[in-house]
Amino acid sequence: MFQFMLGMFIIGSAASCRKELPQINQPERYIAGNFSEAFEAYWNGMNNNYIFWDIDPTNWDDVYKKYQPLFAKMNINDSTDVRKSYTYFKEMTSQLVDSHYALQINSSYVKDSIPYISPADLRHQKQPGYHGNINPNFFYSSIPPKYLDPGYIKGFVNFPEGGQFFAISGKIKNNILYLHFNSFKLNTVLNSTTPNNAQKVLKYYFDQLKSTPNLKGLILDVRSNGGGALADLDLLVGSLTDKAYVIGATRSKGGMGRLDYTPWIPASVHPAKEAKAFTAPIVVLADLNSVSMAEMTTMALKALPTNNATFVGERTWGGNGPLLGNDDFYNGGQFTTGFLKLVYTSTLMLRYKDGKIYEGLGFPPDVEVKYNKAALDAGTDPQLEKAISLIPQ
């Protein structure tokens, strides 16, 4: 009987040998009344929502072990500690591969002087050859008279919520169609019920693309373009193809675990209405400050089934994971905490059709032409000139 009882005891003990299910709370629900809570909210939000753990070099467990005790010692109502936390956040995030990533701190002690922490920004700034955006005026005022045929068209529109969209389009040598725009709000501008000059530019571009016979080539200029709406991909690139095609694949979170993912889902470009395959050479101009949709557009053009696109310029920024404002859609991505106004991070991971993930690396050009400040200051554009030279007459 004793052996039987012992056996039952051992079996009973073994049966209870399961780990407990931890209670993991939504980062938004933490009461950020102290730094311990603020840290837990942020660390757990990242632990469960960040999409790139599969490829990220950051050891997030080590981050917890190192910084949790440091945050626990600080006072959230002490301005010195709040500023110190800024340094800690900067250190913790410095190697994150997500190049959309930005932290916005809510505290009035830092928010005026330090609007956000962007690890990719800090990394790029340390690299040789780093440069900021090309001055919008260069696109708007210098390129058209120097490189475009008379009859070019340009315009801008200011949005009520802030921000400005501008676009320039025209012909070069009468048979190369050129388009530059500063952000991907193409559908918004094109379908606006309030007529504006930027809308006229886009209408001109799409009309010329459809109606100009014997176009020798196309130059799409997404340099210093910060990205925008993914829906613009089918409008812009879809106007150059008559059939849907795959540019790569995306995946999202498939559970709470860092390595819980959905399968790779093909990412496709769909032809725009009545679009025909554009078979003449296409040159896409992109640079270090081409981010997000500007990078995806470059990739999509390079993946065209007609295989007629050349990428001229510089390696892009490296932030090409699609991003949504609500983390419920794909069970991952950006979130907020009481202390952090926004943890801005990608929702999906993008893998290009060659099987590589260019997040944090940037998409490389076929023909590298570096940013040349002196040339730009002198009113010339070596990158555009190279693009023009690649289109045979």
Place this chain on the structure above:
Amino acid sequence: MKKTCLLLFLCIIAGTLTLHAQWSVGLEAGYNKNYPFTNTGFRAFTEYKPMEGFNIGVPVKYTLNNWFGVQADPQFIRKSYQMVRSGFFDGVYQKNINNYIQLPLMAHFTFGGQKIKGFFNLGGYAGYWASSHIKGTQLDVFSQSYELPDDFQSKRYLDFKPGYNYDEKYEFDKRKDRRIELGLLTGAGISYQLKPRYELFAEGRYYRALTDQQKDYMLNQIPRYNDTFTIQVGCMYRLGK
């Protein structure tokens, strides 16, 4: 005293060996329902649900006396579960169909009459997660929106855009997936002596995994255990004289 008791117990069993010891081999098959013991943390509109599966095995029993034996059931067993989304995300799901090769080893206790007997099993098992298949529908951010009237009011996201349907082999991730499963089992059933050498049986069995399906690869990890309830029937054939 304890040693004496244990010695006496072994002697009783040994004494009955020559009289009753016999091998039986058989075939069993069953239906199961696997419940993942886990949770979805703070994920909204997301839930893990159980899924049906089946098992097929070759039970081998060594009967020591008329009330006690040892049984092993090398078997194939499917322990599946699904993650389902609800509300605006209705229609998004993933079925994880997990195939295990498993070896349950148990003490087999018999009671009752000559023809119809009752029995219960108690033991443990070791399993190997041999393969996995995933099937489901996910939101596809790149898919083309349907052409809908301006005043269209959708009840779910998939009314706007088609999702991505898939049915494919799951590629194991060495960093995350623990493919060895250990656990306990208990079962109870009845058997019917059809002929002197043939015995039919029906059994309900519960497998309780004690190992997480995931390796310990992150802090604050939510474990995932299998709880599998099976109903099975089978037939045993007695070997020897």
